[in-house]
Amino acid sequence: xxxxxxxxxxxxxxxxxxxxxxxxxxxxxxxxxxxxxxxxxxxxxxxxxxxxxxxxxxxxxxxxxxxxxxxxxxxxxxxxxxxxxxxxxxxxxxxxxxxxxxxxxxxxxxxxxxxxxxxxxxxxxxxxxxxxxxxxxxxxxxxxxxxxxxxxxxxxxxxxxxxxxxxxxxxxxxxxxxxxxxxxxxxxxxxxxxxxxxxxxxxxxxxxxxxxxxxxxxxxxxxxxxxxxxxxxxxxxxxxxxxxxxxxxxxxxxxxxxxxxxxxxxxxxxxxxxxxxxxxxxxxxxxxxxxxxxxxxxxxxxxxxxxxxxxxxxxxxxxxxxxxxxxxxxxxxxxxxxxxxxxxxxxxxxxxxxxxxxxxxxxxxxxxxxxxxxxxxxxxxxxxxxxxxxxxxxxxxxxxxxxxxxxxxxxxxxxxxxxxxxxxxxxxxxxxxxxxxxxxxxxxxxxxxxxxxxxxxxxxxxxxxxxxxxxxxxxxxxxxxxxxxxxxxxxxxxxxxxxxxxxxxxxxxxxxxxxxxxxxxxxxxxxxxxxxxxxxxxxx
Amino acid sequence: xxxxxxxxxxxxxxxxxxxxxxxxxxxxxxxxxxxxxxxxxxxxxxxxxxxxxxxxxxxxxxxxxxxxxxxxxxxxxxxxxxxxxxxxxxxxxxxxxxxxxxxxxxxxxxxxxxxxxxxxxxxxxxxxxxxxxxxxxxxxxxxxxxxxxxxxxxxxxxxxxxxxxxxxxxxxxxxxxxxxxxxxxxxxxxxxxxxxxxxxxxxxxxxxxxxxxxxxxxxxxxxxxxxxxxxxxxxxxxxxxxxxxxxxxxxxxxxxxxxxxxxxxxxxxxxxxxxxxxxxxxxxxxxxxxxxxxxxxxxxxxxxxxxxxxxxxxxxxxxxxxxxxxxxxxxxxxxxx
Numbered sequence: 040x041x042x043x044x045x046x047x048x049x050x051x052x053x054x055x056x057x058x059x060x061x062x063x064x065x066x067x068x069x070x071x072x073x074x075x076x077x078x079x080x081x082x083x084x085x086x087x088x089x090x091x092x093x094x095x096x097x098x099x100x101x102x103x104x105x106x107x108x109x110x111x112x113x114x115x116x117x118x119x120x121x122x123x124x125x126x127x128x129x130x131x132x133x134x135x136x137x138x139x140x141x142x143x144x145x146x147x148x149x150x151x152x153x154x155x156x157x158x159x160x161x162x163x164x165x166x167x168x169x170x171x172x173x174x175x176x177x178x179x180x181x182x183x184x185x186x187x188x189x190x191x192x193x194x195x196x197x198x199x200x201x202x203x204x205x206x207x208x209x210x211x212x213x214x215x216x217x218x219x220x221x222x223x224x225x226x227x228x229x230x231x232x233x234x235x236x237x238x239x240x241x242x243x244x245x246x247x248x249x250x251x252x253x254x255x256x257x258x259x260x261x262x263x264x265x266x267x268x269x270x271x272x273x274x275x276x277x278x279x280x281x282x283x284x285x286x287x288x289x290x291x292x293x294x295x296x297x298x299x300x301x302x303x304x305x306x307x308x309x310x311x312x313x314x315x316x317x318x319x320x321x322x323x324x325x326x327x328x329x330x331x332x333x334x335x336x337x338x339x340x341x342x343x344x345x346x347x348x349x350x351x352x353x354x355x356x357x358x359x360x361x362x363x364x365x366x367x368x369x370x371x372x373x374x375x376x377x378x379x380x381x382x383x384x385x386x387x388x389x390x391x392x393x394x395x396x397x398x399x400x401x402x403x404x405x406x407x408x409x410x411x412x413x414x415x416x417x418x419x420x421x422x423x424x425x426x427x428x429x430x431x432x433x434x435x436x437x438x439x440x441x442x443x444x445x446x447x448x449x450x451x452x453x454x455x456x457x458x459x460x461x462x463x464x465x466x467x468x469x470x471x472x473x474x475x476x477x478x479x480x481x482x483x484x485x486x487x488x489x490x491x492x493x494x495x496x497x498x499x500x501x502x503x504x505x506x507x508x509x510x511x512x513x514x515x516x517x518x519x520x521x522x523x524x525x526x527x528x529x530x531x532x533x534x535x536x537x538x539x540x541x542x543x544x545x546x547x548x549x550x551x552x553x554x555x556x557x558x559x560x561x562x563x564x565x566x567x568x569x570x571x572x573x574x575x576x577x578x579x
Numbered sequence: 580x581x582x583x584x585x586x587x588x589x590x591x592x593x594x595x596x597x598x599x600x601x602x603x604x605x606x607x608x609x610x611x612x613x614x615x616x617x618x619x620x621x622x623x624x625x626x627x628x629x630x631x632x633x634x635x636x637x638x639x640x641x642x643x644x645x646x647x648x649x650x651x652x653x654x655x656x657x658x659x660x661x662x663x664x665x666x667x668x669x670x671x672x673x674x675x676x677x678x679x680x681x682x683x684x685x686x687x688x689x690x691x692x693x694x695x696x697x698x699x700x701x702x703x704x705x706x707x708x709x710x711x712x713x714x715x716x717x718x719x720x721x722x723x724x725x726x727x728x729x730x731x732x733x734x735x736x737x738x739x740x741x742x743x744x745x746x747x748x749x750x751x752x753x754x755x756x757x758x759x760x761x762x763x764x765x766x767x768x769x770x771x772x773x774x775x776x777x778x779x780x781x782x783x784x785x786x787x788x789x790x791x792x793x794x795x796x797x798x799x800x801x802x803x804x805x806x807x808x809x810x811x812x813x814x815x816x817x818x819x820x821x822x823x824x825x826x827x828x829x830x831x832x833x834x835x836x837x838x839x840x841x842x843x844x845x846x847x848x849x850x851x852x853x854x855x856x857x858x859x860x861x862x863x864x865x866x867x868x869x870x871x872x873x874x875x876x877x878x879x880x881x882x883x884x885x886x887x888x889x890x891x892x893x894x895x896x897x898x899x900x901x902x903x904x905x906x907x908x909x910x911x912x913x914x915x916x
Binding site: 072073076078080086093094096177178179181182262263264265266287289290291292293295296299300302303305306456457459461462465 | 612615626627629630633634659660661662664669672728731732735736739743744745746750751860861862863865869870873876877878
C-alpha cells in the first residue's frame, strides 16, 4: 500500500490527531524506500529525454543511456585505482544476444524475449527504424553516426524479425565502437510513429517528454530543471536485473549545498563540485570520492596560427615553455588531473593518446625563443575562456597571464558567456584561448582527425593546417581499418611528434571526472560519456 | 468602481505592447547564437544551420516578430530550449512556487516589521528603537544568498533541525494534487498532512531569508510614517480628549500611517518576486527567477520574453490592487485612471 493512500484513508477518521504523530508511523516505510532509492544531486538536469532530439544536453545523455538499450555495449575492465572502467576493445551483446562481424557487414541476432516498456516485443523493424532515425534527424546524432561511417538508411537491413544486418560503406575501425555509443539506441517504433506528425515524422516531440525504450529504467516523472524520477523496468532482459529500484535525480544549483547534502548523508551521489571540495572530501574520508581521467580528453591552450604573432612556431614554442604548468596543477586543480607536460627528454613517443609533451616551465628558454622570433619586448594579446567552466578556466587564465607578463607579453582576459562560446569558436578569430576536447571514441586518430586535421573542423580551433599532418592522420585511419599495425604505429607516433614540435595547441593536463558518493553506494563504473550507469549500482 | 478598473486595465494595454516589443528586440540583441549553443559540442556548421532553420532564426526579424505576436495572441509563449517545455506551462507551474515563498516571506516580514516599527515610533530613542535600527541595517546590508547560506549551514548542516534544501518538498513526499499551485493550500485541500508538514518545513528557511532582507524597508517606513502621524494635530486632539493610548495608536494613528506602508509593501512584493533568484538558487527552489536567469545565460529567448511579460502583467495587477486597497483604507483617496 502506498503511504499516501494509507494516509488518506486514515486521515478521514482522525485528521487532526494524526498530523503530529505521522512522522513516527512513516519512518520504517521511509527507510525501506530509502535503501532501494538512489538520490542523485547535480547542478543541471536534462532538457530532453531523447538523445536524437534537437539540442539535447549532456544530462539528457544519462537518461538515454539508462532508459534505452543499444545492440551492443562495452565490457568492463579494472581501471585506475581498481574502479571498473569500460573496455574500449571488448564488446558485449546488449539487445542483441549474438553478433557476427564480417568483412563488410555485421549481423545482429536480437533477444526474442526483449520487450519495450509498454510490453510490445523488440523486433528488427524497431532496430532499423531507430538507426534510420539516428542517421536522418540531423544535428548531433547524425554527426556522431557519421563518425563511424554510418550515414545512409540503406545500410541497415532487416534479415528477419529478429535479425538485423548493418552494411559498411567502407572499412572503418570506428564503425563497431560507434554502434556502442549512446546515439544508436533502440526506440519503440510503433509507439513513436503513432505520436508523430507530418511536421515531425520521427516523433521527436513525443520522445522529448517520455522515454519509449526497452532499457533498464523508465522515466516516470520529469520536471524540467527540478527533478527526474526513474523506476526500474522489472521486465528488463538485456542484462542482470539492477539492484536500485528507483532513481531520484534532483537539481541543486548551489555547489555548497550539494556538498552539505552529501556530508549529512541525505544525498547518495553527486558530481560537478569544485575541485577544492573534492580534495577536502577525499582527505576527510567520510565519503567515497572517485577521480578518473577523461578518456581521450585534454585541456589545452590554443593559439590561432593564421595570425601573427602565433603564426611563428618559435613564438608557440616560447609559449609552451612559459606555461605555469605545476602552478595550474596545484592551485587550480588541487592535483586532480594527469599532467600532460614534462616528459623525460629521452622518453620515446608512445602509440597512445593523450601523452605528455616534453615541455616544462622554463622562462629563460622562453625568453630566448621569443627574442629569436623577433619579439624580445613581448607583444599584446587576449586570452579567452568559456564562462560556463569559469571555476577552472578563470584561475587558469590568470596564472597564464601572470606568467606571460614576465616575458613582456601583455594579456587581457576575455570572458565569453557560455551561450556565446560556440559562436566564438566557430569564428576562429580568438588569438589565444583555453578549452577542453574529449572524444567518445578513444582512438588517437579520432582525436587528431577532429583537432589537427586540415579539413578544419570546429575543434581545430587553431585553424592549423599542415599537409604532412593530414597525410599522417589519414594514413593512420586507413592503416587501422586494414589492421596494418606497423604502419599505424608509425603514423600515430608521427603525428604526435609533429603536433608537439609545431605546437599549435599546448596540452596542459588530462582532466578528471570526479564523483563523490556515500560509502554504502557501490558499483560505480566509468563510461566514455562520463555519466552514471545506474544498472550496476547498489546500496547498502 | 468596476468601470474604473476596466479603464485602468485598458490604459495598461499600450504599456504591455511596449514591453512585448522591447523584450523581443532586447533578446535578439543579446550576444550569442542559440542555434550554435543548442547544436551541441560536436556540431558542424551544417548542423548549426539546420538547427537555426528548425528554430526559425534564419527568417528576417520582422517575420519572426509577426510570428511571435500571432502565437502570443493565441496564448502561446513558445517553448524553452533549455528545459524543452512550453514556456506558458512552465511559468504556470513555477509562478506559484515563487509566489508562495514570497508571500510567506512577506507575511513573516510584516509580522515582525510592523510591530517593530510602531513600537520604535512610539518610544523613540528607547532600546526598541535601537533594536529596530540595528535589525534593519543588518537586514539590508546582508546579501540574501549569504543569509541563505548561513541559515542552511547552521540549521541544516550543523544542527540538523531543518530539512535538506532540496526544493519545495522532501524527496520521498509526493506533491498534493494541484488546485492553486500553493503546496500549503493544496495539501490542506487534499488533507495530506504529511505533504503539508514537508512543504512547510521546506519553506521556513527560504522564507526567513527573504523576510530578513525585506524587513528593513517595511520597518523603516512604518516607523517614519508613524512618527509623522503621531506628531499631527488629530492625534494630539485624540490624546487630549482622554482616549486610551492603545486606542489612539491602533485606531487613529496606525490606520493613517498605513498608506505609505502599503505602497512600500507592494514594491517590496513585486521586487522580491522577481529578485529572489539568489534565494531560489540557494534552496534549489523551482521558481520563476532562477528559470529566467538560466534562460538568459543560454540566450533562450522564449522564456525570457515570457518572464518579462508575466512580470509586467503582475505589476499592472498589483498596482491596481494597491490602488483599490488605498480606497478601502482611506476613503479620501479616489480611484482614478
